Amino acid sequence: MRKYNLGFVLFSLLILAGCSANKMQTKNIYKNSKIQTYLPYSDLARISHLSLEYDGYLIGIEKRERESLRGIPEECYPDRFSLLSESKENSGDPEIKKKKKRDKNFKRYTGDDTAMLITHIARYFEEPDNSPFNTHRKPYFLYNAYDEYKKDDLNYEDGYEALECLEKRLVSDLKEKVHTWRREPEKQEKPYSHIIILSMGWNNNQQESIYRYNTILDKVKNAAHNEKGDSFNPLVIGFTWPSVWSGIENNWLKKNTVFLFSYFTKQGDADEIGCTIANWVIHKVVLSAKEEFQTDCKKEYKEDFSPRIVAIGHSMGAQILSQAIISKEYIKPEKSEKSELRKSSSESHADLFIGLQGAFSAKRFVANAGWEGSPYAGFKDYETKFTLTSSRYDTANQTARFITGSRHVGGKYGLAYAEKKENEEEKNKKIKKENNEGVFHVIKWTNNYETDLDKLSKIPKEDEKKVILIDASVIVDGCNSSNGENKPNDAHNDILDKDMGQLIWLLIKRFAPFSVST
Incomplete structure (x- = not known):
């Protein structure tokens, strides 16, 4: 009996500590200097040497209580999305039960009393000249929710609206690269070969994520260069998200137990980001920009110089990006489209998904398997090639x-x-x-x-x-x-x-x- 009581006490401590950490995560960060929960996710606006080493963008995501945000939708999910079972084409659909099961999960992912929102979009294209204090690329902000000192009054929709600017800038970036190459081919400034979309996973703060992005891309570029694959010239879009629960922590109990207990909360957060923000970035920003650029290339050059689209995620970051690719149908049709069609404005798909040591169930790909509704069971309907790495030595989680x-x-x-x-x-x-x-x-x-x-x-x-x-x-x-x-x-x-x-x-x-x- 004592064993059960002890187990109950320990479990209660975990719950209480977890709840405490969750509250810390959504308080005003300026009211208490000891609160370090999501300060790391604002570092893009505060630390100049935290730099992406490749042409590209970093999208910073934070988590806030819904009641503290302006512009929050009435539904649990953003107004830019709608449920699969709401489509007019569902009349007599034999798959309606499966769609409703997926919808149930979609609402669960997005139905928390907190919400994920975009707070930064930082652009890294300015090459440093290696002079004193100029050895790293400096960010230019397409969007910064903290542009005013101590601003903590955030609008949920502002981040999505900023993504429209990102789409336009992407088109310009792709065009400028080709124009430069065509004008001065001797400089070997070749077009962007790939848009690489990156996401790291659980307990990777912003600094760690950016370090990993730079390291992974360096190793891939070296591998390409070793076989004279000099055409590999990526444009990068990296996500950073609040995957760390309680931030920097000295308390032994929290550090060693709440750290593990946060796993389930962060899995839900990863699915929410995948269904919404990352989904929107891939299908309404990256692929839409590629299609516009592709059309312009064919008109002006009679050739297609558009980049291939590759999504690379590690651990729960792989969960974010796989969920994003599979969730395209949740984007509402545009007004110009027939209302019964379940499609976004982009007709194309990401070319390749690479899941490095994914921290999500293999059963997601298998029909009628697991409790999650087999959200990836329709993967064969997508043109995206799904690839995963695994290891018998990976004992995480x-x-x-x-x-x-x-x-x-x-x-x-x-x-x-x-x-x-x-x-x-x-x-x-x-x-x-x-x-x-x-x-x-x-x-x-x-x-x-x-x-x-x-x-x-x-x-x-x-x-x-x-x-x-x-x-x-x-x-x-x-x-x-x-x-x-x-x-x-x-x-x-x-x-x-x-x-x-x-x-x-x-x-x-x-x-x-x-x-x-x-």
Whole structure:
């Protein structure tokens, strides 16, 4: 009996500490200097050396209580979105039950008493001249919710309206790059080959996220350069979001227990961002800008210089971007479109999704599996190529399997689930239940360039539409091949070395190639 009482007390402490941390997260940050919860997410406006090292943009997201915001929608989700089951085309739809189940999750993701909103859009294009105090790119703000000192009166819709400016700037950026290249080809200033959309995951603050973006892109560019892939010239769009609960924390209990307890809250936050902000950025900003630029290129140059679109996410960042790609249908049709059509203004899709050690369930891709409504089960209807890395050494968040049944795609349970083959008896039992057959194509990575490229190039035709799940245990083992650092207990974060750079480059080379004639 004492064991149960002790367990109840500990659980209660976690709940209380968690609630306390959640309240801290939404207070006015200027009222108490000790509150450090979401100060890191405002750093874009305060620290000049926190710099993206590639041409691109950083979109800063924060979390606030709904009642503290102006412009908040009456529905739990933004007015720019609508439920799948509300569409006029649903009359007699045999899939209506599945749509309603997805809608239920959509409302759950967005129905909290807090809301995610955009507070910064920072532009990094100015090259430093390496003079004193000018060794890093300085941000130019397309949007800064804190443009007034101590401003804490935020409008929810302002961030979405700022994304319209971002779309226009993207078109201009793409045009200017091509114009410069066509005018002065001897400078080898080639067009942007890819727009790389990036998101990091749980417990990665803004500084850590930007550091990781720079590191990953450096390793990918080096891998491309080593094989004379000099046409790899990315334009970057990176998200930073409040994935850290309680921020900088010295309290032992909070640091070691609430830290873990925050997992479920942050999973919900990741899905909310994916369904709404990231969804909008990919489909209404990036892809719309690409389509406009593509049309202009064909008119002016009779050629298509538009970049390929690649989304790369780690851990819960992979959850954000995969959810964003799959949630396109939730964007309301524009007024000029027929109201019964479920589509956004962009007709195209992201070319490639790369989920590095994803912290979401493999069952999301499997029909009738898991408690989440199989939100990704329709992945074959998208032109996007879905690829994932996994490792038997990735032991992060294993307890999720025993609490929710989630088998994270990045860990050993997700890998085992994807590799599982059912016998005939099991198949007969699961005719109307979950069946992962036809969902995953597992590739065992060797870290040999030619061998791995050959595996990617010779995927059987019947497996081409499947999710490519790479067993990357040979490189995701906690040992950093770039600096020799060995952390076997942290294989989940082993994504920053040259080996991972080569893996990412081979996926881009195979599924989102770009070339221009000189």
